[in-house]
Structures are given as structure tokens and as C-alpha cells.
Amino acid sequence: MAQNEPVPVFETVRAHETRLKAYARRRGADGHEAEDLFQETVLRLLQRARRAPLLNPLAYAFRVLDNLMRDRGQRPSFEALDDGEPCEQPGPGAxxxxxxxxxxxxxxxxxxxxxxxxxxxxxxxxxxxxxxxxxxxxxxxxxxxxxxxxxxxxxxxxxxxxxxxxxxx
Missing domain, CATH: 1.10.10.10 (Winged helix-like DNA-binding domain superfamily/Winged helix DNA-binding domain)
Structure with missing residues (x-):
């Protein structure tokens, strides 16, 4: 039993498809954009896995998805807070x-x-x-x-x- 064995990339990412698309939607992508981002993520993961094994394809998938959204200029959509309400979201340090x-x-x-x-x-x-x-x-x-x-x-x-x-x- 080797410690750092590669994990099956496609099966792992496919099993978490819903999670990855939901992540993209929470960050501002609509349904069609989330689907496109997921497909591009899978493509890039498979290309990367051909060059070298991935030990944690799911973590790598989230990283690729973040980068794709950054490249496309996707930003999370925020609702304006009422001046009297304290923000319950964690700060940048957290x-x-x-x-x-x-x-x-x-x-x-x-x-x-x-x-x-x-x-x-x-x-x-x-x-x-x-x-x-x-x-x-x-x-x-x-x-x-x-x-x-x-x-x-x-x-x-x-x-x-x-x-x-x-x-x-």
C-alpha cells in the first residue's frame, strides 16, 4: 500500500459534479456558465493528469475552477447590506x-x-x-x-x- 498513490481523476471529479457546479454558482456563475466551467475544469484536469499523476483531483478541480472564474472575470455577487446591520461574513483574515x-x-x-x-x-x-x-x-x-x-x-x-x-x- 503506497502512501502517495494517484486517485482516479475522472471518476472522482464526476462523482462531485454537483458540488463543483454549485460552487461555481455560489461564486456568481449562472447555470449554463457553471456547466461550461465544469466541463472546462474536467478537460484541464484530464490534460494535467496525462502529464503527471494527481494525488487529490478534487482539490485540484476546485483550484482550476477558481482560476477559470478569475480568468473570466467572475466575481461573487454580493447584496448591499443595510447600514445598520453588521456583516456576518468572515473577514479576509478568517x-x-x-x-x-x-x-x-x-x-x-x-x-x-x-x-x-x-x-x-x-x-x-x-x-x-x-x-x-x-x-x-x-x-x-x-x-x-x-x-x-x-x-x-x-x-x-x-x-x-x-x-x-x-x-x-
Whole structure:
């Protein structure tokens, strides 16, 4: 079991098509633009994957989508706030910290052994139960639980280390 095995690009991105299109719409693209952006994202990912393996195609897909929207001049649409209402959106510093933490999580997931990563993503992102994952991967439910708990512990450590480095933990 190699730690940094490439993940199937097309299958991964196709499985998260709805999520990627919703992300584009939240950032200001209409339905047709979101579809076009998704297709261009898939094309660029496949081109990139031919040159070198991608360890985390989903994270790379979001990065490509961000870049495409930036290139097209897409900006999120904001509604004007009433002068008396405080803004509930996070400030730039919080957004930057969140992005840094997301990138740290992405690196940690990519560094996990293939089986642990598979178990974690199936359980956390796809909501599959331990028994289903165990059956699909030919493991015992206890082994699946162990993989999941170790992956969760590794990500908790990334989270704690990130806040400790900023003096907040």
C-alpha cells in the first residue's frame, strides 16, 4: 500500500459534479456558465493528469475552477447590506486561515495510505456506513472503523497544529 498513490481523476471529479457546479454558482456563475466551467475544469484536469499523476483531483478541480472564474472575470455577487446591520461574513483574515487549513487537510488526506484515504472519503464525503465500506473493500467493519479513526485523528492533529501555530489552541 503506497502512501502517495494517484486517485482516479475522472471518476472522482464526476462523482462531485454537483458540488463543483454549485460552487461555481455560489461564486456568481449562472447555470449554463457553471456547466461550461465544469466541463472546462474536467478537460484541464484530464490534460494535467496525462502529464503527471494527481494525488487529490478534487482539490485540484476546485483550484482550476477558481482560476477559470478569475480568468473570466467572475466575481461573487454580493447584496448591499443595510447600514445598520453588521456583516456576518468572515473577514479576509478568517478566509485566508480557512483556505490554509483546507489546503493542510488536503495535503494530509493525500499523504494517507490509499486504503485509509478511501475509507475516510467514503465515510465522510459519501456518507457510507462501515458495513458497506467493509463489504466493498473486503475488510472487517472493525478494520474500517480503525482506518477511519486513524484518519480522523490525523486530521484533528492537523487542525490542532494549525491553531497552535497561530497561538489559538
Amino acid at each position: 478566509l485566508l486561515e480557512g483556505r490554509e487549513l483546507a489546503e493542510a487537510f488536503s495535503r494530509a488526506i493525500a499523504a494517507m495510505p490509499r486504503l485509509r484515504r478511501e475509507v475516510y472519503l467514503r465515510r465522510r464525503l459519501e456518507g457510507q456506513g462501515y458495513d458497506r465500506i467493509a463489504q466493498d473493500l473486503r475488510l472487517t467493519p472493525e478494520a474500517v472503523q480503525k482506518h477511519y479513526s486513524r484518519a480522523s485523528a490525523a486530521l484533528r492533529k492537523v487542525h490542532q497544529d494549525g491553531f497552535s501555530a497561530r497561538g489559538e489552541g
